[in-house]
Amino acid sequence: MNSNSTPSAAPPVARLIEAFSRLPGVGPKSAQRLTYFMIRMPREEAEALAEALISVKDRIVLCSKCLNITEDPVCAVCTNERRDRTRICVVEEPLDVLALERTRAYEGLYHVLHGSISPVNGIGAEQLKIRELLDRLRDETVTELILATNPNLEGEATSMYLQRLISPLGIKVTRLARGLSSGADLEYADEMTLANALEGRAEVAVDKETSTE
Amino acid sequence: MTSGRPNLFTTEAVVLRHSDLGEADRLLWLLTPQRGVIRATARGARKPGSKLGGHIDLLCYVKLSIREGRELHGISQADTIDAFRNVRTDLGRLSRGLNIGELAERVSVEDAPAPAVFRLLVNSLGWLATTQNADTLVRWFALRLMTITGFKPELGACVDCGNELEPDDHVFSAERGGLLCPSCRSQGSDALHPASLGTIKVLRHLARSDFPAVESLNIGAEERRQIERILRSHTNFVIGRGVLSSAFLDEVRDWPEVGPVPGGIRAD
Structure with missing residues (x-):
């Protein structure tokens, strides 16, 4: 103003x-x-x-390993000995780490890119923390990289870019499942969401002990 | 285009750019046939489960109901006509789609009708989803876009003296807007780009043909480089600056095809 x-x-x-x-x-x-x-x-x-x-x-500084926001040189997640060091989950922003931690479903490490590739805004890979990620993958005993970028075009572009860079390193690359959100009506779903949900469909496991005969 | 309710209109649009707005809203730059580029907000579009979110991603071709506002319009309904899935799931096609989208946005004016640019973009995104010759599509698009917006480069005669060009190698000036004959090329201090006879023939063919007619055109490596430099310098001169997405396109241009990482499925 x-x-x-x-x-x-x-x-x-x-x-x-x-x-x-x-x-x-x-x-x-x-x-x-x-x-x-x-x-x-x-x-x-x-x-x-x-x-x-x-x-x-x-x-406040950036964690020297995962580049999340922290008060110490290395953040609490990276120093926690009980975390699974064979998995790294790649997210766009520090807030995404908080969201994933709230699920209590993930026990691996993180890597924060601090953005996503956005060609129309002039943001390329060199402006993200991708070089630091590659350094970590060379140094650490990582066997799986989980791509948790946003499910939009820029997040997908970032994921595809990382997949291209990391696949030759022999590390398993996975992507968060995409599809219908809990509580949503099918009729309002867009074609991309429905197509992703169909592609990522999983077999319904039948619990033999509780199923009716 | 106006619906029965006041201040509400429906339009087709292609989403060209977006930025976050407030807690969970999104601000969109849309190319529409009747109003050119318009800016509109999509409330709650960043929340999972949003009815709008999945329809208004970049490069989506959509039908929208929009509440008219004084500065910003508000999107009330969105339906996808074509999300160009093959474009967004392949990094090479995606980089080219963003490039032609940015070009279309830069030559369009807010609230000025742009039906020809809109149709060109929609058709080109459709071709981009299937073509095996995406680079030729980008070059054809740039040339056609310049033509329909009144900035077609002069390829038939010398842009300075108007004399017909001999069938020979010449040079191209973006500042002067076309090819130059040998006697005019030395006048002026503008940057000149070489244009071989082969390059000139391809440029003329691209300029007068529809994409299906040039899709399978086999262009030599040197001609490709010259055409790239000529068209980029020309479009940059017309829009007044470089096209931001060109850097990413150059980086991934020669990468092998990379599809999406399957969601929830291990990619090993």
């Missing part, structure tokens, strides 16, 4: 509005609302917020 859009705001207020409006998903109106909320906030709360922001910038 420039000074033209807030002609009557005092300079410190205009500065804060401008800072908020740079945040993702925050438009000019929301930036103004947040600023005036801060003005009315008790001083100690404002100081705590400012300190939290500075602390994040000062203390």
Whole structure:
């Protein structure tokens, strides 16, 4: 937001509005609302917020192995001896690690690419943490690489690119299953989702002890 | 195109670019036949289970119901007409699809009808899904796009003096917009690209033919390189800057075909 859009705001207020409006998903109106909320906030709360922001910038680093966001040189997942070191799950963003950890279904390691290949935005493979991934695959005893990029065109492009690079290394490459989401109606599914669901269909296992004879 | 309800219209569109918006929304750049490039939001499209999400991925050819807005439109319904599955599941085809999509977006203007560009893009994505000669398609597309938008390079006569060109090797100037005869090439300080007689013949053939007629054209390696340089310099000059997706296309151009990694199935 420039000074033209807030002609009557005092300079410190205009500065804060401008800072908020740079945040993702925050438009000019929301930036103004947040600023005036801060003005009315008790001083100690404002100081705590400012300190939290500075602390994040000062203390947070990228894990030297998986490149996830962490406070230590190596993150808690990478230092955990009980994690399965033969599997690495490749994700686009640090938030994807949190989502996968919430499932409690995966016990391997991660690698965060910090983005996906997006040719129309000029983002190529060299801007992602792909070289670091290849270094890890040469050093570590990894037998399976799980590609967990987003199920959209850029995520698919990134996966296909990685598959091409990694397949010659003799490491098994797998991809998260794609298809219908839980609770969705079949009639609303698009053709790509349905085609993926058909391709990835699995045989229904019949439990012999509980099935009726 | 207008439906019965006020401020609501339906249109066909190809999704050319997108960015994240807010918590789970998506902002889309769409090429439409009647309104050229428009920007529209798709609420909740990034959430799993979204009714819109699967229809509005990049390069999807869709039918949309759109609520008209002052700055941004809002998508209320989407149906896929063709997702060009073969294009999006092969890295080589995909890189070329994104390249022609970006070119189409760069020459189109917001809210200005572009039915010919739209039809050219849809047809070309359809051909890209099946052709064995994807590079020729990209070159043909670039030339046809320049032609229908009024920027066709001069390939028949010297672009400076207008004299007919002898059947010989010549040079191409993007700045002047075409081939130059031997006496005009030395005037001016613009970059000149070599154009052999073979290159000129192929360019003329591409310019006057539909894609099926040139699909199986066997173009020599040197001619391919010259045509690539000529068409890129010409399109870059017309749109005012380089095409961002060309770098990725160049990187994967000669890779062997790579299909998708099967979801949930081990690829060993």
